[in-house]
Amino acid sequence: MKQADAYTILSRRADFLAANRGLRVARPGFVLLANRNEGLGRRAGITVTKKIGNAVVRNRMKRRFRALLRELLPEHGLADTDHVLIGREGGVERDFDKLRIELVAALGRARDGKGDAPRPHNRKRGPRK
Template structure:
């Protein structure tokens, strides 16, 4: 994920927690904060409770790939995504669908029209 798409500093994470709002499903909690920018920025959080470093890094890779696939349909806000325990057993497609569901619940999903010309 490109640097400009990431939240990196603790202050950025805290601003999203403080000023944003959250939605959740069984696998993820998504905090959203409106921002005036050209694309979304995201911070990922996977707790040590979810497994060892290998499992946590796998979860982050799956989340980053899902975000890459969903990018055209996600509003350009700041997000912090927290993985929950059930997310560790998901496949790539299931992670993508679960994040899509969370974004729809947060009302930040915008369906792109397919140009068929």
Template structure:
């Protein structure tokens, strides 16, 4: 315990997130581990390049709906990733969150966060 009563782990800064944008990054994730969650699909892989940043990408196909529905789903996935990945994700890993039709936008946000935590736990087993 430190002088302020917190453990060193609690005082450690959260891992930084970097957004995946390039197609080859998503293709590498498509060949990696998968964990279906109730409201989305999580794909994950260990980059193994020594970079401690956590990579995260988001995608929603036209099956999710029109542009408004796809953007709403991606906004919810981005916010869930911002809330959960710095604490539950592993440094040096890439993650892709893939939205599902009707489920991603309609799922209550606390349950969406729980889905992400559970999917991360399954991927890292």
């Protein structure tokens, strides 16, 4: 794999917020956000919140997601698109082959423009901790 075929890593908060305005495809182990980025190439980012577990669990999930992105984005990723994987509760215990199949399916749905319904913005949140 040549470096030109790979992807660059999202690191700025603004890029993650922009990706949140794009297409959302939910799967049991993760949520994929895909948003066009106006010619900046194929980019990817990973988010795993503290709700998922302690630092060891979160880092393990991020390592698994990085491996999936490294393997699948060059072939299945969308050109000139930001891809963000958000870890979900059961994602770290999920079988790696299932995650791979789910990511390929999610990227296919994103390519076809078949995202999930947008989340309601007026939903009440619980008390802050």
